[in-house]
């Protein structure tokens with residue numbers, strides 16, 4: 330599990346955001362200290378929070394070409410590189426060149442209404 334911190338560029342215990350910053354069914358991107366690493370995608374739906382490594386399993390690229398844009402109109406996560414679509418709550422690729430593969434889950438914990446890596 331430790332490698333996901335290295336891969337993302339976000340260290341364990343880093344404050345990711347406050348719960349109030351998340352809007353229902355809207356994904357946000359959090360970059361790490363190293364802008365060349367992919368960072369993560371944070372998504373909230375039905376009072377559950379899902380965090381994924383912002384790295385498409387098709388070609389190991391970030392999903393967003395325009396920074397922060399990772400969603401289709403129906404809220405699926407969308408890789409702008411070759412059009413893969415991912416279920417935002419399971420991370421599964423449901424359409425596209427890497428169908429049936431998964432985004433990598435990123436661990437988190439909640440403390441004092443803040444979401445922390447870990």
Ligand code: FES
Pocket residue numbers: 385386387388389390392408409410411412413425426427
């Ligand atoms: S890199 Fe995401 S679909 Fe190709």
